[in-house]
Amino acid sequence: xxxxxxxxxxxxxxxxREPSSRARGRVLVVVPAFNESARLRNVLQAIHRQxxxxxxxxxxxxxxxxATSEEALRAGALAARHPFNLGCGAALxxxxxxxxxxxxxxxxxxxxxxxxxxxxLASVLAxxxxxKADIAIGSRFLWTGGYRSPIERRVGSWLFGQVATLFIxxxxxxxxxxYRAMNRKALALCASDSFPHDYPDADVLxxxxxxxxxxxxxxxxxxxxxxxxxxxxxxxxxxxxFKMSLSIFVALLRERPSxxx
Amino acid sequence: MPLRQQIVAIAISLGILAVIVELVRKRRxxxxxxxxxxxxxxxxxxxxxxxxxxxxxxxxxxxxxPVSTLFFFGLVFxxxxxxxxxxxxSRLSNQVQELAQRNALLExxxxxxxxxxxxxxxxxxxxxx
Numbered sequence: 001x002x003x004x005x006x007x008x009x010x011x012x013x014x015x016x017r018e019p020s021s022r023a024r025g026r027v028l029v030v031v032p033a034f035n036e037s038a039r040l041r042n043v044l045q046a047i048h049r050q051x052x053x054x055x056x057x058x059x060x061x062x063x064x065x066x067a068t069s070e071e072a073l074r075a076g077a078l079a080a081r082h083p084f085n086l087g088c089g090a091a092l093x094x095x096x097x098x099x100x101x102x103x104x105x106x107x108x109x110x111x112x113x114x115x116x117x118x119x120x121l122a123s124v125l126a127x128x129x130x131x132k133a134d135i136a137i138g139s140r141f142l143w144t145g146g147y148r149s150p151i152e153r154r155v156g157s158w159l160f161g162q163v164a165t166l167f168i169x170x171x172x173x174x175x176x177x178x179y180r181a182m183n184r185k186a187l188a189l190c191a192s193d194s195f196p197h198d199y200p201d202a203d204v205l206x207x208x209x210x211x212x213x214x215x216x217x218x219x220x221x222x223x224x225x226x227x228x229x230x231x232x233x234x235x236x237x238x239x240x241x242f243k244m245s246l247s248i249f250v251a252l253l254r255e256r257p258s259x260x261x
Numbered sequence: 262m263p264l265r266q267q268i269v270a271i272a273i274s275l276g277i278l279a280v281i282v283e284l285v286r287k288r289r290x291x292x293x294x295x296x297x298x299x300x301x302x303x304x305x306x307x308x309x310x311x312x313x314x315x316x317x318x319x320x321x322x323x324x325x326x327p328v329s330t331l332f333f334f335g336l337v338f339x340x341x342x343x344x345x346x347x348x349x350x351s352r353l354s355n356q357v358q359e360l361a362q363r364n365a366l367l368e369x370x371x372x373x374x375x376x377x378x379x380x381x382x383x384x385x386x387x388x389x390x
Contacts, residue, residue, distance in 0.1 A: 060365070080365040081375070086358050094362045101366065193355065 025105030025129065027055035029121070030095030031077070032088055032178075033112035037066040044075040046118040047110065058098055059112070062091040088178075096191040100184065108181040116179040117221040127216050128181040134213040135186045135205075137172070138179030138220025156237060160202040160244055167252075168209040172217060175202040179220050186213050203247035210251075270309030278302040297345070301338055
């Protein structure tokens with residue numbers, strides 16, 4: 001019993017102060033971070049300014065060698081720390097598991113490196129909160145006047161966007177976008193074993209669609225990376241193309257995942 | 262098969278069998294993994310004791326030389342073993358991920374765990390310095 005009161009501590013008091021948030025459901029902002037201690041503070045402050053105290057922030061520190069989780073705690077966020085690096089997909093999944101365990105109704109995930117502009121948090125979350133979709137994806141390509149990513153990245157996004165659009169039936173322009181909002185139905189599916197542990201992508205969307213999840217896209221502002229290493233460099237795009245084609249092929253071979261998992 | 266060759270083959274297969282049994286006895290090798298290895302050792306032993314069996318098998322499969330039959334089955338066996346290892350490793354990495362995530366979630370729930378883990382590891386690292 002004591003564990004329950006302990007875990008509900010900060011969230012419960014915050015909810016009582018914010019009756020409006022209870023009506024619309026509890027929201028968790030999931031921020032996967034790997035060696036981002038330098039930029040994390042600014043990003044978390046920007047998120048704080050957007051959500052004020054209507055949502056909790058969970059930073060998932062994916063086994064960073066620097067002070068990422070300490071930085072997160074100092075900024076007033078919750079921090080879950082992997083003992084070693086598990087990959088972006090696994091970090092997100094830890095966030096999903098946390099949200100499911102603690103009874104959050106919605107999550108919105110945003111990158112810790114400042115690429116996703118926190119000013120779009122509310123608009124990414126809106127379709128899910130209003131019950132119009134189970135997953136909302138923030139698309140940089142729907143945002144007019146946003147930054148243009150390198151050509152090879154655009155080709156990859158376009159190609160797998162077309163593939164996803166073909167199988168899902170809804171227009172998907174930015175399948176690689178990690179700026180997403182989800183409700184509990186989508187969370188339960190993503191927290192199951194079938195979720196890939198590297199970057200979640202078009203194959204995951206196709207899988208989710210087959211399980212009856214409604215997916216929609218909203219425009220979102222994204223910025224070019226400031227420093228750090230992008231995961232798409234060198235031969236990685238080639239490997240990515242191959243892996244994604246294989247994942248989509250295998251996803252279509254599998255039985256339909258059931259939402260009850 | 263020349264006698265010298267036969268003696269070498271028998272010695273090697275007996276050696277393999279002895280090493281496997283010893284590893285299982287010391288619990289360094291789990292029984293479930295030992296089955297494939299024991300089968301290999303026994304096969305080599307039987308084939309070196311009864312060379313006619315290997316010759317018959319070679320003829321049956323249409324292979325030119327008995328030596329090629331041995332190489333062929335050796336290769337098939339190695340492929341099977343590494344496939345079994347790949348399957349096992351995939352399962353183990355899923356389990357490790359699950360454990361690491363559970364650990365991370367527990368640390369959020371009970372911050373004392375994270376702090377006591379740090380305390381437990383810090384004096385050790387100082388000593389190492």
